[in-house]
Amino acid sequence: MxxxxxxxxxxxxxxxxxxxxxxxxxxxxxxxxxxxxxxxxxxxPPFKATMLLKDSLDDEGANKYQSYQGLPELREEIGNFYKTRYKVSISGQTEVLPLLGSKEGIMHISMAFLNKGDKVLVPNPGYPTYAAVTKLLEAKPILYDLKEDNNWLPDFTALERLDLGKVKIMWINYPHMPTGANATNKFYDEVIAFGRRHNILIVNDNPYSFVLNEKPISIMRYNNAKEVCLELNSFSKTFNMAGWRVGMLVGSYEHLSAVLKVKSNMDSGMFYGIQKGAIEALKCSxxxxxxxxxxxxxxxxxxxxxxxxxxxxxxxxxxxxxxxxxxxxxxxxxxxxxxxxxxxxxxxxxxxxxxxxxxxxxxxxxxxxxxxxxxxxxxx
CATH class of the missing domain: 3.90.1150.10 (Aspartate Aminotransferase, domain 1)
Known part of the structure; x- marks a missing residue:
């Protein structure tokens, strides 16, 4: 063998x-x-999203390769969604990158920013893919503790005691999976300051913010977030579209451009019909x-x-x-x-x-x- x-x-x-x-x-x-x-x-999924997917199959060019950056109207609608649902101003043209699912985005981001031997801060407990992708790229996951007695939030005093010299990325995920814990305004301010202080890319994985959660929050609403943060989001949980494989990444043009270099070499764009259905889902009342x-x-x-x-x-x-x-x-x-x-x-x-x-x-x-x-x- x-x-x-x-x-x-x-x-x-x-x-x-x-x-x-x-x-x-x-x-x-x-x-x-x-x-x-x-x-x-x-x-x-939303009925109108499913119907639009079906109806779009007859559109001219529906069977062709699509843009690596997604349909302009999909990016624009994601920007509108962030403004309406999160009260965050995001440019659909320069600060949004549709993905074939947010799980794939974890690999794209990691490949864009990690070199062999770099370190990554990974929550414990947390989504196993963060550590797995880090290892696949021959970088080193550094587990940081989340514990019940601290409401499943990081201890920044403990983090500051770590050797952070080679840390390039920190994964965070609130509402947290698997515990369901929510983060505070103080936490978001602290983690952004932490990222700026140590030149660490903070990636917030945010697919659960509309499920049994009264106050959906995006990290992008906080001061200086675009400087050091990216945010992954997904249609899987919010719109019951897990098998459609539609995700999104938002952040600065510079950060997204780096991710696009990876993504454009790994897929050939999202199927047209799925994009049209996703646009309709984002318009849900x-x-x-x-x-x-x-x-x-x-x-x-x-x-x-x-x-x-x-x-x-x-x-x-x-x-x-x-x-x-x-x-x-x-x-x-x-x-x-x-x-x-x-x-x-x-x-x-x-x-x-x-x-x-x-x-x-x-x-x-x-x-x-x-x-x-x-x-x-x-x-x-």
Whole structure:
């Protein structure tokens, strides 16, 4: 067998890629598995977005390669969305870059700014892709602690004690996945100042800001943010368009130009019909968000009951499409979730998937119908 690249020796296959194969096998054996592990929205996208996608297939040039920077009207509508929903002024022409999903954007950004041996500040717990992409590029992830007793926010005093000489990027993610914690105005001011002080690019990954969150915030609303910040955002959670693969990156023209150099060598533009559908999704009224959150609110209340049945505790003052729950003392996350899968045929995510600080916690997804969650409650 041809030897694989050295970079793969330090990266594991994505947890859900492996675990969902196991779940699929159990289902094939007749096990009635309830999947409360993965955050893949099961609700429908906006009707008008779907219809526009279909109708646009007959447009002239719909089947051709598209611009690497996306349709001008898509960029403009993203700028309008930021102004309307976040109260942030973003130029659709120079400060927006549509992406084939925000997960891909993590790779594009990393490739644009990291050299071999550079360091990256990665939250623990946090989205596993931040560390995985860093390792793939032969840079070094430096885990920074997020803990419950500090509301899952970084300790900047501890960060200042680190050797920051080779740190190029800091990943932040609020509303936070997996805990659902929200950040404060003070935090955003502090992290921007931290980035400016140490010449670190601060990247805010912001896909959950409209799910069970009363005050959506963009880091771009704060002073000096464009100087040292980029923000990733996504249609996946806000508009139930996960499989469409539509994301966006906003920031300064200079930063986006660097990312575009990478992106333009890795894809050939987003499919025209998806862009047209995305434009329509961005025009959704307030009622879209009210309706979306009313469904998730009911589901979350049921998940809290399920967590109660499993003797877990949780914070009700959180955002996003997950419930982060603390296990009873002395229980291990992976042992607990394996037991729940074995005894109740319910798949939930162990907190250790997101880092060592996830030990003692589990994550429940809200991406299942009320009927399915009620069935899970009945089982336990």
């Amino acid at each position: 041809i030897e694989v690249a050295n970079r793969l020796k330090h990266v594991e296959e994505y947890y859900f890629s492996k675990k969902l194969r196991e779940v699929a096998f159990l289902k094939s054996q007749g096990k009635p598995i309830i999947n409360l592990g993965i955050g893949s929205p099961d609700l429908e 307030d009622m879209w968000f009210v309706s979306l959150n009313s469904v998730y609110q009911l589901r979350r209340e049921l998940i809290w009951k399920l967590a109660d049945g499993l003797n877990c505790t949780y914070d009700k003052d959180t955002a996003g499409m997950f419930v982060w729950a603390k296990l009873p003392p002395h229980l291990k996350s992976e042992e607990f979730t394996d037991l729940v899968l074995k005894e109740h045929s319910i798949f939930i995510t162990p907190g250790t998937v997101f880092g060592t600080n996830g030990e003692g916690y589990v994550r429940f997804s809200l991406c299942a119908s009320e009927e399915i969650i009620k069935e899970a409650i009945a089982r336990v």
